[in-house]
Amino acid sequence: MIHFTDATGLLGCALAIVVIASRALGALRVPPVHLRWGLAAIFIGVLVPLGGLPLAGYVRGATGDLSVASLVLLAAALLGSLRGWPAPSGRSQLLLLIVIAAAGFYPLALGWGDYDPYRLGYGSPWFLAYLLGLALLSAMKGFPVIAFTIALSVLAWSAGWCESTNLWDYLLDPLVSAYAAAAIITQGIRKIRAARAIKP
């Protein structure tokens, strides 16, 4: 019997593979009906054990379990590909928040200095209060996806969704941080180019 957190970890990796496949198939202009069936087949295929371990397990070995922030962005991307849903309101702000948090968090957590912010993730009431405040502020400012991601992360952490007992692992992971940084830089370049194109 597969462990619950292994199932959730493998499903997360399978979702990531499916989203990457949806982008690739979308670029090839595969018709929507075929796209849905194709992605469903890929989703099942990467979870079928081959030689004792599914393909998603090999990916999981390299990526670890994906954070809730990753899963939210992946789910939004998949719904965009399959259903044509628009990007959720506040997505750009969520990406920016991820970049800022990661830039502050990872250097300290990986040994820069003697303060380890990762320790806060083991149930610090101050950290939880800070996240509650941030979620409320985001909702009030019109960025519901930030509030939703934080709330879902805390809920998943309370329920033991992932292997980790640390809340940070539900909020952030290095892959979503790298993706967010790349997306913010790309958006910035596009804006600069657009501004230059408007100039007479």
Next chain:
Amino acid sequence: MHAQAHAATLVELKDGRIRAFWFSGSKEGAPDVEIHSAVFDPAQGAWGAEQKITDRERTQHALQRYVAKLGNPVAGRAADGSLWLYYVTVSLGGWAGSSITATRSTDEGETWAAPRRIVASPFLNISTLVRNAPIQYDDGTLGFPVYHEFISKFGELLRLDLQGAILDKQRLTPGGTGALQPVLLPLNKNEATILMRYSGPPPHRALRVTTADAGRHWTVPEKTALPNPDSALSAIVLPDGRMLAALNDIEEGRDELSLMVSADRGQTWKTVYQLEDQRGRPLDQTAYMGRAARLLAMSDAKVAKAPASEQKEFQESLRQQACAPQGCRYEFSYPFLLQTRRGDFHLVYTWNRTFIKHVQFTREWLDRQMERAK
């Protein structure tokens, strides 16, 4: 196969026997490395049969993720009496990509539950490694000294619950101090010392941090008087408060191994017994093999009187593990000390990466050695 054996660790069983764990394979970091175990019966003075505890495939299947290799094992006793075995697994890259995997036994190590991964690092859970044993706190949780290697090296202290989940984590040294493989030495309810292997620039001395408030705060790391050639050390607290350490008492190489004692909580140390000493220039292969054969002949009966085919395999393994084009070097490394409830001592260490050597001594013998060293 030129089997390598390395990184042995010990735990006392409820009936007074000693169980050892180590890793074994064609070479360190190879995919064929397995975690092995054997039990020593002090009443018989003999080791039982070697058994395989786990391997890469079994761990990979249980963890539902790719595992490239296994590394250091270490055992600990939980407050409920169960035995835990923690070992290093790597999915990607070298040892800096390690994470901890844990498995539990309720029958003193005869059978083990499916292993689970301990998530101790936010960056893909890489770079948390184990070497020295955890200790039980008064509240039943475990204090587990571990270390981090990715980007910068530092020691950490995990607090684990009965299910093996992390409740808290403390950084023992700032990143970049080159601190590895912490050994936790509790002196009383409030005071403890942690000694650490040092992998930074010279002078090569073991590092030390202390606490006087039950681990809420730790002092800034300082270099001790203990030489440390970037190699593992093991230490225990004797009933009278003195510390006993087993280590390479040199700043370069691993061709010497000593027992040392400190009466001032790790500030100064005195050699009480030299276990091995093969210091000198690298030997040519013929001289090394000749000397190794003589040492093997003086060894445990199982080794000394092994069939000729096995002897040949030992010799070939020794040549593979210790000889390089510039010569052959002896290696006595990764000591692990255990004091039993009866007061006897057991020490295991890697002997030229081919054997795990076991040394047993009594409190009386140690007292005599300490007297002589005065």
